[in-house]
Amino acid sequence: MSTIHKIDRRDFVKLLGLATGGIVLGCSIGTDEKNFIPTKDSKGFHPNLFIHLEKNGNITIIASRSEMGQGIRTSLASAIADELEADWKFISVKQAIGHEKYGNQNTDGSRSVRTQLTPMRKMGASAKMMLLAAAAKKWNVAIEDCSAKNHFILNNNTQESLFFGDLVAEASMVAVPSDESIQLKDVKDFKFIGKTLKSVDLKDFTHGTAAYGMDIRLPNMKFAAIARCPVAFGTLKKFNKRYAEEVTGVETVFELPRIIPPTGKFFGMFGGMVVIAKNTWAAFQGKTNLDIEWNPGANASFDSETFKKTLTSRVHSTGKLVPGGHGNVTAAFEVAAKLIEATYHVPFLAHSPMEVPNATAWFQGNTIEVWAPVQDPQTARSELSHFFEIPEENITINVTFLGGGFGRKSKSDFVVEAVAISKKIKAPVQVVWTREDDIQHDFYHATSAQYLKGSLNRKGEVTGWLQRVGFPSIVSSFKPFSEYASGFELNQGFTNNPYLLENFRLENVQAEANVRIGWMRSVVHIHSGFGINSFIDELAFVAKKDPIKFHLDLLGEDRITNGDSAFPFYSKRLKNVLNKTATAAGWGKKLPKNHGLGVAIHYSFYSYVATIVEVSVLNKKVKVENIWTTIDCGLALNKDNIKNQLEGAAVFGMSIALYGKISMEEGAVAQNNFYDYQMTRMQDAPNIHINIVDAMKEPPTGVGEPGVPVIAPAICNAIFNATGERVRSLPLSDLGMV
Amino acid sequence: MNLNLSVNGKLHAIEAPEEMPLLWAIRDVIGLTGTKFGCGVNQCGACSVLLNGQLTKSCSIPVSQAIEKEILTIEGTSKNLEFLRQAWSDGNVPQCGYCQSGQLIAATSLLDTTENPTDKDIDTVMSANICRCGTYTRIKKAIHQAVAIKNESI
Numbered sequence: 001m002s003t004i005h006k007i008d009r010r011d012f013v014k015l016l017g018l019a020t021g022g023i024v025l026g027c028s029i030g031t032d033e034k035n036f037i038p039t040k041d042s043k044g045f046h047p048n049l050f051i052h053l054e055k056n057g058n059i060t061i062i063a064s065r066s067e068m069g070q071g072i073r074t075s076l077a078s079a080i081a082d083e084l085e086a087d088w089k090f091i092s093v094k095q096a097i098g099h100e101k102y103g104n105q106n107t108d109g110s111r112s113v114r115t116q117l118t119p120m121r122k123m124g125a126s127a128k129m130m131l132l133a134a135a136a137k138k139w140n141v142a143i144e145d146c147s148a149k150n151h152f153i154l155n156n157n158t159q160e161s162l163f164f165g166d167l168v169a170e171a172s173m174v175a176v177p178s179d180e181s182i183q184l185k186d187v188k189d190f191k192f193i194g195k196t197l198k199s200v201d202l203k204d205f206t207h208g209t210a211a212y213g214m215d216i217r218l219p220n221m222k223f224a225a226i227a228r229c230p231v232a233f234g235t236l237k238k239f240n241k242r243y244a245e246e247v248t249g250v251e252t253v254f255e256l257p258r259i260i261p262p263t264g265k266f267f268g269m270f271g272g273m274v275v276i277a278k279n280t281w282a283a284f285q286g287k288t289n290l291d292i293e294w295n296p297g298a299n300a301s302f303d304s305e306t307f308k309k310t311l312t313s314r315v316h317s318t319g320k321l322v323p324g325g326h327g328n329v330t331a332a333f334e335v336a337a338k339l340i341e342a343t344y345h346v347p348f349l350a351h352s353p354m355e356v357p358n359a360t361a362w363f364q365g366n367t368i369e370v371w372a373p374v375q376d377p378q379t380a381r382s383e384l385s386h387f388f389e390i391p392e393e394n395i396t397i398n399v400t401f402l403g404g405g406f407g408r409k410s411k412s413d414f415v416v417e418a419v420a421i422s423k424k425i426k427a428p429v430q431v432v433w434t435r436e437d438d439i440q441h442d443f444y445h446a447t448s449a450q451y452l453k454g455s456l457n458r459k460g461e462v463t464g465w466l467q468r469v470g471f472p473s474i475v476s477s478f479k480p481f482s483e484y485a486s487g488f489e490l491n492q493g494f495t496n497n498p499y500l501l502e503n504f505r506l507e508n509v510q511a512e513a514n515v516r517i518g519w520m521r522s523v524v525h526i527h528s529g530f531g532i533n534s535f536i537d538e539l540a541f542v543a544k545k546d547p548i549k550f551h552l553d554l555l556g557e558d559r560i561t562n563g564d565s566a567f568p569f570y571s572k573r574l575k576n577v578l579n580k581t582a583t584a585a586g587w588g589k590k591l592p593k594n595h596g597l598g599v600a601i602h603y604s605f606y607s608y609v610a611t612i613v614e615v616s617v618l619n620k621k622v623k624v625e626n627i628w629t630t631i632d633c634g635l636a637l638n639k640d641n642i643k644n645q646l647e648g649a650a651v652f653g654m655s656i657a658l659y660g661k662i663s664m665e666e667g668a669v670a671q672n673n674f675y676d677y678q679m680t681r682m683q684d685a686p687n688i689h690i691n692i693v694d695a696m697k698e699p700p701t702g703v704g705e706p707g708v709p710v711i712a713p714a715i716c717n718a719i720f721n722a723t724g725e726r727v728r729s730l731p732l733s734d735l736g737m738v
Numbered sequence: 739m740n741l742n743l744s745v746n747g748k749l750h751a752i753e754a755p756e757e758m759p760l761l762w763a764i765r766d767v768i769g770l771t772g773t774k775f776g777c778g779v780n781q782c783g784a785c786s787v788l789l790n791g792q793l794t795k796s797c798s799i800p801v802s803q804a805i806e807k808e809i810l811t812i813e814g815t816s817k818n819l820e821f822l823r824q825a826w827s828d829g830n831v832p833q834c835g836y837c838q839s840g841q842l843i844a845a846t847s848l849l850d851t852t853e854n855p856t857d858k859d860i861d862t863v864m865s866a867n868i869c870r871c872g873t874y875t876r877i878k879k880a881i882h883q884a885v886a887i888k889n890e891s892i
Contacts, residue, residue: 355834
C-alpha cells in the first residue's frame with residue numbers, strides 16, 4: 001500500500017544509541033537496543049544490526065526486506081556500502097529472519113527503497129565514522145585528518161593507510177555516533193548509488209543454488225498437499241480417503257479445519273483434506289485420489305459473468321459520492337458541446353508467481369520454526385503466535401528467496417497451513433500447492449467496472465468528468481461484508497486523478513466479495529490506469545486532438561499538489577515523462593501499415609510513468625511490437641535494476657491485457673493451469689525501451705509496481721489507433737485478438 | 739522400484755515408483771533442488787533438464803524413462819551452459835531467478851542444436867519457458883551474447 005506512516009523517530013534512534021529528534025517516514029528500525037551496542041568479541045565488528053565486518057575484510061550486510069526479484073538485496077546493500085566506502089568485492093548479503101528489530105519488513109507497496117534508503121545509508125555512514133575514529137586513535141591524529149576510501153582508512157597527512165579488517169578490534173571500542181553527527185554523502189560523491197550494480201545473487205541464480213521455499217529440506221521432513229473446497233469458504237461434507245491412502249508414499253490423510261482470522265487482521269486458512277506423504281508427488285497423487293463431497297456454502301451460485309453484468313448495471317446508476325470532487329458535473333453536462341460515455345471492465349486476476357505458495361514448518365510444542373517465501377514475515381509471525389498461542393519470541397521465520405511474489409506472498413495462509421499440519425503430525429512438514437491450487441485459491445486481484453462520462457466544450461476542452469467505479473474491496477478479506485471500496489483503494493488513481501478538471505465527480509458502487517480479494521502488483525492502479533487513460537484517448541479522438549497534446553493540456557499549468565507531504569505531486573514531472581517518451585517513441589512518425597501507437601501515463605507509488613506502445617494488427621490479431629516507458633522515480637538507486645523492473649512490468653502488464661482473466665462458475669474458478677490462465681511468453685515479448693529520468697536530488701519513489709498500470713491502456717489505445725476498434729473490456733484473448 | 743539415475747555425471751541408486759515424474763525423483767529423492775516445479779503439466783519449462791542431450795520437461799516424463807540415460811540439470815555443466823551463464827551474468831538477466839534454471843537449460847539445448855540462433859529460433863525454443871518477472875528481452879539478448887562469447891573463445 002502506498003500509505004505513508006509517520007513513525008516517531010524514537011525507535012530508530014534508540015537502536016542506534018542516537019539522540020532524539022525528527023521523524024523518519026515509514027521507518028521504524030526496531031526496538032532491540034542490544035543489537036546496536038557494538039560487540040567486543042575478537043571475531044568481528046558489528047557497528048549495528050545490518051553490518052558485520054570481519055578481520056579478513058569481509059562484510060556481511062543484512063537484507064531486512066524479502067527478495068522476490070525486485071533486487072532489494074543488492075540495492076539496499078549498495079546504499080550501505082556506498083556510505084561505508086566499502087569495496088564491493090568484500091560484500092555479501094544475508095537474509096534477515098522475520099523480527100521487529102529490523103524495522104518494518106513488509107515487502108510490498110514499492111516502498112523498500114523509499115523508506116529504507118536513508119536509514120541504510122546512515123547505517124553505513126555511522127560504521128564508517130567508527131572506523132575513522134578507530135584509525136585516528138591508532139595514529140593519534142584528529143578524525144578530520146583521516147578519510148575512508150575503498151575499504152581503507154587513509155591518514156591524509158602521512159598517506160598511511162589501514163585496511164578495514166585490521167580495524168575490527170579498535171572500531172568495536174568506539175561509541176556509536178550520535179544521529180546529528182552522521183553526515184551523508186553528497187550526490188556527486190556516490191560510488192554505487194545511482195549507478196548500476198549487478199545482482200549479488202547471480203551466481204546462485206545461474207547454478208540452481210538459490211534456496212526458495214520449496215528447496216528447504218529438513219531431516220525426516222514430510223510433504224503435504226491439501227484439497228480445498230473449490231468454492232471459497234466452503235466446507236467438507238464427507239470424504240473417502242481409501243484411494244488416497246493406497247498411493248505409494250502416502251502416509252496419512254486427515255481433515256484440516258478452517259482457521260477463520262479475527263476481524264481486521266491476519267489471513268487464516270481455508271482448511272480442507274490433507275495428504276501427508278514421503279515426497280511431493282505422492283502427496284499430489286494422494287490429493288487427486290481423494291473422493292470428497294463439499295458444502296459449497298454461501299458462494300455456491302457466484303458467477304463472474306453475472307457479476308460483471310451486475311457491476312455494469314450498478315455503475316450505470318448513481319452510486320455513493322466519494323469526497324474530493326469539485327464543481328458541478330451535471331451543470332457542465334447540460335451546456336456541453338459533446339458528451340462522451342464509456343464503460344470499462346477488468347476481470348479477476350491471479351498472481352501466479354512461478355514458485356507456487358509453499359511453506360516448511362516445524363512445530364515443537366513450545367517453539368515454531370518456519371522456512372517460507374514470505375513478503376511479510378512479521379505478520380506471519382504475529383499470526384502464528386495468535387493462532388497457535390506461542391509467544392512471538394519462540395517463533396522463528398526464516399525468509400527464503402521468493403520465486404516471485406507480486407502480492408500473493410504477502411498473505412501467509414500457506415504458512416498457517418504448514419504449522420497447523422506440523423502440529424498435528426508432530427514432524428517437520430513442507431506444504432506445497434499445485435499450480436491448480438494456486439490459480440483456484442488465490443487472494444484475487446478484484447474485478448472492476450467503471451463508467452465514465454465526460455463533456456467537451458466547442459474548443460474540444462474537457463468541462464466535466466464523472467466516474468463511477470465498483471470493485472470488491474481488499475478490506476473484505478479482513479472485514480467480511482465490506483461492500484464498498486476503502487479510501488486507500490480509491491486513492492490509487494481515482495480520487496487523486498492528476499488532471500486539472502473543472503468539474504469532477506467520483507462515485508463508488510456496491511461490490512460484494514465472493515472470493516478472497518488481495519492486492520496484486522500495482523493494485524487498484526490497474527483499474528484507474530486502464531479506465532482513465534482509455535477514456536482520455538476517447539475524449540481526444542472526439543475532440544479531434546492528438547492524444548499526447550490532449551493529456552498535456554488536461555494536466556494544465558505546472559502545479560504542486562499535497563505540497564506538505566514528503567512526496568508532493570508535481571504535474572511538471574508527469575508531463576516531463578510523457579514528453580520524453582513521445583520523443584523516444586518518435587510519436588507522430590509515419591507507421592507501417594496496420595501499426596498503431598497508443599499512450600498512457602500514470603502516477604503511482606509516488607513515481608511518474610509514461611508509456612507508448614506500438615502494436616500491429618493483422619487479421620484481427622494483435623502483436624505488441626514496441627514498448628517505450630519513461631519513469632521518474634526520484635533518486636534512482638540501481639539503474640540497471642530499475643530498467644529490469646520496468647521491462648518486467650511491461651511484460652506483466654501485457655499478461656493482464658492479453659490473457660488475464662479468472663472466472664468463477666457456480667462459485668468455483670474455471671481456470672486450472674498455464675494452459676487456460678496464460679502468461680506472456682518469449683514469442684509475445686516486444687522490444688522494450690526504458691528511460692529513467694535523472695532526478696537524483698529528489699527522494700526515491702516506487703519502482704516495482706508503477707510500470708504496470710500504463711501497459712493495458714496503452715496497448716488498447718494503440719489498437720484503436722491501428723484499427724479504429726476500441727477495447728473496453730479486458731483481456732484481448734476474450735475478443736479473439738491474440 | 740530400485741533404479742540408477744545418472745545426473746550430471748554422477749550415479750544415484752534410488753528407490754522410487756517407476757511412474758514418478760523425473761522432476762520429483764531429482765528434487766525429492768536425489769535432493770537436487772535446482773530443477774524447479776512450476777506447473778506439473780509441461781506448460782512452463784521451469785523443470786527443464788537435458789536427457790541424453792534432449793530438452794525434456796522433467797515434470798512430464800516418468801523416472802523410468804530416464805534410466806540408463808545421462809541427465810543434465812542446472813547443477814551440472816556443459817560448454818554451452820557455461821557460455822550462457824557468463825552471458826546471463828553479463829546481462830544481469832534474472833529477477834526472482836526461479837525460472838532461470840529452466841531457461842538456462844532450454845537455452846543450452848538451443849545452442850547445442852543451433853550454432854547461431856536467430857530471434858525466431860530463440861522464440862521457437864524459449865517460448866516453452868514462462869518467466870513471470872518478464873525477463874524475456876534480457877534472455878534473448880543473453881543468448882546472442884553467449885554465442886558471441888563462444889565465438890571469441892574459439
